[in-house]
Amino acid sequence: MEIPLRKARVSREDEFVVIDAKGVHYRELNELINELVERGERKLRLLNVNGQRYIADGLRCSDCYIEIHGVAGDDLAAFANGPTIVVYGDVQDGAGNTMNAGRIIVHGNGTDIIGHSMRGGEIFVRGHVGYRVGIHMKEYREQVPVLVVGGTAGDFLGEYMAGGRIVILGLERLETYPEIAGEWLATGIHGGAIYLRDEVDEDKLGYGAKTERLSHSDRRFLSEAVGKFCSCFSLNAEEVLNAEFTKVVPKSHRPFAEMYSDSKEG
Amino acid sequence: MLQKLSCTGYVRMCGLGGILNRYGERMPGREIIRMSCMMRDRYDGRGGGFAGYGIYPRYAEYYALHLFFRDEIAKERTEELLKDRVAIIKDEPVPMRRVKEIPQENIVWRYFVEVPHRFRDRREYLEKEEDYITELVFTINDCIDGAFVASSGKNMGVFKATGMPDAVAEMYKVEKYRAYCWITHGRFPTNTPGWWGGAHPFNLLDWSVVHNGEISSYGTNRRYLEAHGYKCRLLTDTEVVAYLFDLLVRRQGLSMRTAAVALTPPFWKQIERMPEPKRSAFTALRMTYSQAMLNGPFAVIITNRDTMVGLNDRIKLRPLIAASSEDCVYLASEEAAIREVENDIEKLWAPRAGNPVIARLNEEVREEVIH
Numbered sequence: 001m002e003i004p005l006r007k008a009r010v011s012r013e014d015e016f017v018v019i020d021a022k023g024v025h026y027r028e029l030n031e032l033i034n035e036l037v038e039r040g041e042r043k044l045r046l047l048n049v050n051g052q053r054y055i056a057d058g059l060r061c062s063d064c065y066i067e068i069h070g071v072a073g074d075d076l077a078a079f080a081n082g083p084t085i086v087v088y089g090d091v092q093d094g095a096g097n098t099m100n101a102g103r104i105i106v107h108g109n110g111t112d113i114i115g116h117s118m119r120g121g122e123i124f125v126r127g128h129v130g131y132r133v134g135i136h137m138k139e140y141r142e143q144v145p146v147l148v149v150g151g152t153a154g155d156f157l158g159e160y161m162a163g164g165r166i167v168i169l170g171l172e173r174l175e176t177y178p179e180i181a182g183e184w185l186a187t188g189i190h191g192g193a194i195y196l197r198d199e200v201d202e203d204k205l206g207y208g209a210k211t212e213r214l215s216h217s218d219r220r221f222l223s224e225a226v227g228k229f230c231s232c233f234s235l236n237a238e239e240v241l242n243a244e245f246t247k248v249v250p251k252s253h254r255p256f257a258e259m260y261s262d263s264k265e266g
Numbered sequence: 267m268l269q270k271l272s273c274t275g276y277v278r279m280c281g282l283g284g285i286l287n288r289y290g291e292r293m294p295g296r297e298i299i300r301m302s303c304m305m306r307d308r309y310d311g312r313g314g315g316f317a318g319y320g321i322y323p324r325y326a327e328y329y330a331l332h333l334f335f336r337d338e339i340a341k342e343r344t345e346e347l348l349k350d351r352v353a354i355i356k357d358e359p360v361p362m363r364r365v366k367e368i369p370q371e372n373i374v375w376r377y378f379v380e381v382p383h384r385f386r387d388r389r390e391y392l393e394k395e396e397d398y399i400t401e402l403v404f405t406i407n408d409c410i411d412g413a414f415v416a417s418s419g420k421n422m423g424v425f426k427a428t429g430m431p432d433a434v435a436e437m438y439k440v441e442k443y444r445a446y447c448w449i450t451h452g453r454f455p456t457n458t459p460g461w462w463g464g465a466h467p468f469n470l471l472d473w474s475v476v477h478n479g480e481i482s483s484y485g486t487n488r489r490y491l492e493a494h495g496y497k498c499r500l501l502t503d504t505e506v507v508a509y510l511f512d513l514l515v516r517r518q519g520l521s522m523r524t525a526a527v528a529l530t531p532p533f534w535k536q537i538e539r540m541p542e543p544k545r546s547a548f549t550a551l552r553m554t555y556s557q558a559m560l561n562g563p564f565a566v567i568i569t570n571r572d573t574m575v576g577l578n579d580r581i582k583l584r585p586l587i588a589a590s591s592e593d594c595v596y597l598a599s600e601e602a603a604i605r606e607v608e609n610d611i612e613k614l615w616a617p618r619a620g621n622p623v624i625a626r627l628n629e630e631v632r633e634e635v636i637h
Binding site: 026050051053070071073074090092093109111112130131154155156174176177182183184203 | 304305307535536539581582585587600601602603605606614615616617618619621633635637
C-alpha cells in the first residue's frame with residue numbers, strides 16, 4: 001500500500017506566503033521553500049507541519065522569516081545561515097544542527113541533540129529539552145552561539161562542548177525528574193559555558209567540568225540573553241533574572257590530553 | 267493530484283510505534299499502519315512488521331502459531347512435529363495479497379493449537395504449558411530447516427517480512443484485523459542480515475518486541491539465556507529482549523518495573539547515592555542480573571496480552587516519545603507519528619533513559635522512576 005502524498009497548497013496572506021504542508025513529503029516542502037526564497041519571498045508560513053525533516057536546512061537568508069505551525073521534524077534549520085524560524089509547536093531531534101547564523105524560537109518542547117555542533121546564532125526553546133543538548137557547540141571569535149531553554153534539560157547537557165553559551169532557566173519542572181538538568185552535565189567540556197538558574201549538585205558534573213562564580217560580564221550576558229528570550233515568550237525578564245545562577249565551565253581546554261599522548265605539553 | 271511515494275531518503279534508522287487501547291477496545295489496523303508510514307523516511311525496506319493483540323477472539327483460548335516455511339517439505343516436517351506435540355484445532359494459510367515490492371519467499375500458515383491433558387505426563391512437558399510451547403517453538407526454529415515460528419501467543423499474531431511496513435501491511439491485509447494493542451516496526455538493518463525472520467516484531471508466547479538500536483551485550487545475554495533453556499536462532503540481537511522478559515517476568519515472576527531495573531539498572535555511582543533500603547535492593551538486582559543487563563543504544567517497545575512497555579537504554583541513545591489520550595496510550599520514535607493518528611493528546615513526553623513507561627489495560631499509563 002503506497003501512501004499517497006499530497007502536493008503542497010500555496011496561498012498568500014498579506015506579506016506571507018502560506019504553505020499547507022499536510023501530507024507533503026519533506027523533499028517537496030523544502031524544494032518549495034528554497035524556490036520561494038530564490039524568487040525573493042521573505043515571509044513564509046507553514047501550516048499543518050508534522051514531522052517533515054530538514055526544514056530550512058542550509059538556507060542562506062538573513063532576512064527570511066519562517067513560521068512553522070505543528071511539529072518540525074528532525075534537523076530543523078541544520079546548517080542554516082541567517083533565517084529566523086518560529087515554531088508554534090515542538091521540534092524533534094537535532095534542531096539547529098551545525099547552524100551558522102540565525103534564530104530558532106520554539107514555543108513548545110525540544111527533544112535530543114538540539115543545537116548539535118551549533119556554531120552561531122540563537123536557539124530559544126520555551127519548554128523542556130531532551131538529552132545531549134548543545135553537544136559539541138563551538139565558537140570562533142565573534143561567532144558565539146547561544147541556546148536558552150525555559151524548562152529543564154536531560155542528561156549530557158553540553159557534552160564535548162567547545163564553545164558558545166547555554167542557559168537553562170528551569171521555570172517549569174518535570175514530575176519524574178525535577179532537577180534543572182540531568183546527569184553527566186557538561187561531560188568532556190573544553191570551551192564555552194553553561195548557566196543554570198538553580199544550584200547544581202557536584203555529583204552531576206561530568207568529566208572535565210567544574211562550577212565557577214559568575215562575573216560581571218556573565219551577568220551582563222545573562223541579562224541580554226534572558227532578556228531576548230523573555231521578549232520572545234512574553235515573560236518578565238526581571239523576575240526570571242532575579243535568582244541564583246550556577247555557571248559550569250571546563251576544568252581545562254584539553255581535558256583528554258593525557259589520554260592520547262604521554263607528553264603533558266602536547 | 268496525488269503523488270506516489272518513493273522511499274529514497276538518505277539518513278536511515280529504525281522506527282517503532284505502538285498503540286494500546288486502555289479499555290481493551292479493538293481498533294482496526296489502519297492507525298498503526300499510518301503511524302508506521304509517518305516514519306517512512308527512517309526505513310530502508312529490509313524489514314517491516316506488525317503485532318496485534320485481540321485479533322483472534324474466536325480462537326482466543328488456543329495458541330496461534332504463525333509459521334514461515336521455505337517450501338512444502340519444511341511445512342510437512344513441521345506438521346509432523348506439531349501433530350506429535352499438540353492438538354491442531356484449525357489450520358489455514360494466513361490471508362495474503364500479492365504485492366510487487368515483496369517477493370513471495372515463504373509459505374505463511376497459521377495453526378490454532380492446544381496442549382491436551384494427556385500430554386502433561388510427557389517428558390518434554392516440564393512444569394508449565396507455556397514452557398512446553400516454548401520448547402516446541404525452539405525445536406521448530408532449531409531443528410527444522412526452512413521453518414520458522416513468527417509468533418506463538420494466544421489471540422495475537424505477528425505479521426512481518428522483508429519490505430517496507432506499508433507493503434508488509436498490504437501483503438498481510440493488516441487493515442482487516444482488529445486489535446486492542448498494536449505495535450509496528452520499520453527496519454534499517456545495521457549489523458545483521460535482512461530476512462523475514464529477522465524483521466520485527468520478535469515474539470515468544472505473548473511477548474513481542476520491536477527495537478531501534480543494537481544490543482551490544484548480546485553475547486553475554488545470549489549465554490545467560492541459553493543457560494536457562496532459550497535458543498537464539500534468529501541471527502539478530504533483538505530476540506534476547508523478548509526472551510529476557512519471558513524469563514524475568516513470566517518464569518521468575520518479577521514485576522515489569524523490577525524487570526526494567528534488572529535490564530537497564532542505574533549506574534553504580536547513582537546506586538551509591540541512594541538511601542537504604544533502596545540501595546541494597548538495587549545492588550542485589552544488579553548483582554543477580556549482571557548478565558541480563560542490556561547495554562548499547564536502544565529504544566524498545568515490549569508487549570504482552572495486557573501491557574505495553576517502552577524502554578530506552580540507560581543513556582538514551584535512541585529516541586522514544588510517549589503520549590496518552592482519553593482512550594489510548596502511544597509510543598513512537600517520533601512525535602509526528604503519534605500526532606498523525608491522535609488529535610486529542612492529553613499528555614505527550616519524552617521518557618527518561620532507563621525509566622520504563624508502563625501502559626496496562628484499565629490503568630493510567632505511568633513512567634516508573636528508576637533513574
